[in-house]
Amino acid sequence: MFQTLIDCEINLHKNVEAKCERNEPIDIKEISSCFAIDVIGSSAFGLECKTFEQENSDFRVYGRKLFAKTTWGKLINIFSTNFPKLANALNIKTIPNDVSDFFMTVVENIISYREQNEFIRNDFMQSLIKMKNSRDPEKRLTGEEVAAQCAVFFVANFETSSTLMTFALFELAKNQYIQEKVRNEINKLLNKYNGSITYDFIDELKYMNQVLDEILRKYPPVPFIRRRCVKDYKIPDEDIVIEKGTIVVIPILGIHHDKEYYPDPDKFDPERFSEENKSCRHHYAHLPFGEGPRICIGKRFGLMQSKVGLTSLLKNYRFTLNKETKEPLTVDLNSMVLETEEKIWLDVQKI
Numbered sequence: 513m514f515q516t517l518i519d520c521e522i523n524l525h526k527n528v529e530a531k532c533e534r535n536e537p538i539d540i541k542e543i544s545s546c547f548a549i550d551v552i553g554s555s556a557f558g559l560e561c562k563t564f565e566q567e568n569s570d571f572r573v574y575g576r577k578l579f580a581k582t583t584w585g586k587l588i589n590i591f592s593t594n595f596p597k598l599a600n601a602l603n604i605k606t607i608p609n610d611v612s613d614f615f616m617t618v619v620e621n622i623i624s625y626r627e628q629n630e631f632i633r634n635d636f637m638q639s640l641i642k643m644k645n646s647r648d649p650e651k652r653l654t655g656e657e658v659a660a661q662c663a664v665f666f667v668a669n670f671e672t673s674s675t676l677m678t679f680a681l682f683e684l685a686k687n688q689y690i691q692e693k694v695r696n697e698i699n700k701l702l703n704k705y706n707g708s709i710t711y712d713f714i715d716e717l718k719y720m721n722q723v724l725d726e727i728l729r730k731y732p733p734v735p736f737i738r739r740r741c742v743k744d745y746k747i748p749d750e751d752i753v754i755e756k757g758t759i760v761v762i763p764i765l766g767i768h769h770d771k772e773y774y775p776d777p778d779k780f781d782p783e784r785f786s787e788e789n790k791s792c793r794h795h796y797a798h799l800p801f802g803e804g805p806r807i808c809i810g811k812r813f814g815l816m817q818s819k820v821g822l823t824s825l826l827k828n829y830r831f832t833l834n835k836e837t838k839e840p841l842t843v844d845l846n847s848m849v850l851e852t853e854e855k856i857w858l859d860v861q862k863i
């Protein structure tokens with residue numbers, strides 16, 4: 513999986529290089545999304561999506577459709593989450609038919625190609641094919657279940673990881689001193705690892721990790737999560753009982769901007785995540801990946817992908833805000849993940 517990530521980094525770098533040579537500003541969300549699609553297409557499906565080269569590649573088109581922001585889509589989502597049984601009975605779907613048909617066809621084609629040609633690749637898809645062919649009926653997956661798993665991975669990765677990279681580059685463009693500090697850390701480690709981005713190299717990016725933790729605090733891609741209460745629960749020292757069956761919303765964005773945990777919450781300050789400062793805060797005051805048994809299973813992968821992407825860009829380019837970027841940014845209330853209404857344009861300069 514790690515090598516797959518590194519292979520996708522080359523296309524990201526080439527695309528930014530071309531824009532830099534033409535002196536064009538970059539729409540940072542667009543290139544971060546292309547990188548995320550290339551990564552997940554390659555690591556989950558074993559496909560070269562060519563997202564940068566082809567503006568209308570299938571994955572890009574269906575990826576956009578999946579997150580198309582309509583009021584109707586938002587209502588369907590709210591309804592299906594709050595009344596899942598009724599939504600099922602009414603055959604209400606949160607994913608449009610053409611999008612699910614696309615994933616189904618892609619997965620069917622990959623499975624039949626691999627099975628007919630006895631082609632084996634060390635990736636997520638291969639693990640799913642193994643489960644599809646399992647002799648143990650408890651572990652066996654149907655073709656539809658394999659497609660659903662792939663689609664979930666695509667959805668869960670695509671907008672979240674690209675949102676993280678977008679806001680990271682936005683804040684680094686505004687805070688040149690911090691950008692330089694991250695770049696120095698990258699260069700120092702590249703010297704140590706003979707210029708190669710390896711797994712150990714990524715693991716040692718301690719300051720970049722602080723920067724990403726702070727970005728995930730200030731701009732959590734998933735602004736809230738929900739849980740259904742499974743037994744009556746009395747909140748300690750309060751007269752409030754949450755009854756079994758109640759859906760509880762955990763406001764991640766609100767907690768991350770609570771002055772009690774994060775003084776001056778609008779300030780971008782990676783020092784909040786130094787080991788010393790982290791140890792003084794409640795563990796659940798930082799929840800960008802959720803918590804408990806349903807915590808995000810892609811947490812490590814999402815962070816690794818963002819670190820590879822940022823390393824590739826920051827070692828070669830300096831980013832500054834383009835005059836077209838309108839501040840303060842406004843949150844798009846129709847979006848499922850944290851997104852801004854305006855595009856974020858950055859200028860890029862070769863180092």
Ligand code: HEM
Nearest residue numbers: 668669672673734737800801802803806807808809810814
């Ligand atoms: C910066 C990147 C990411 C962020 C901020 C993020 C955030 C989240 C959050 C908040 C949840 C809900 C957790 C909960 O309810 O407690 C979640 C669930 C999930 N995420 Fe991520 N995620 C990211 C990247 C990824 C990636 C890269 C993958 C897969 C490759 C992934 C796969 C999943 C899956 C499958 C779930 C559902 C887990 C379950 O319900 O058991 N995520 N993610």
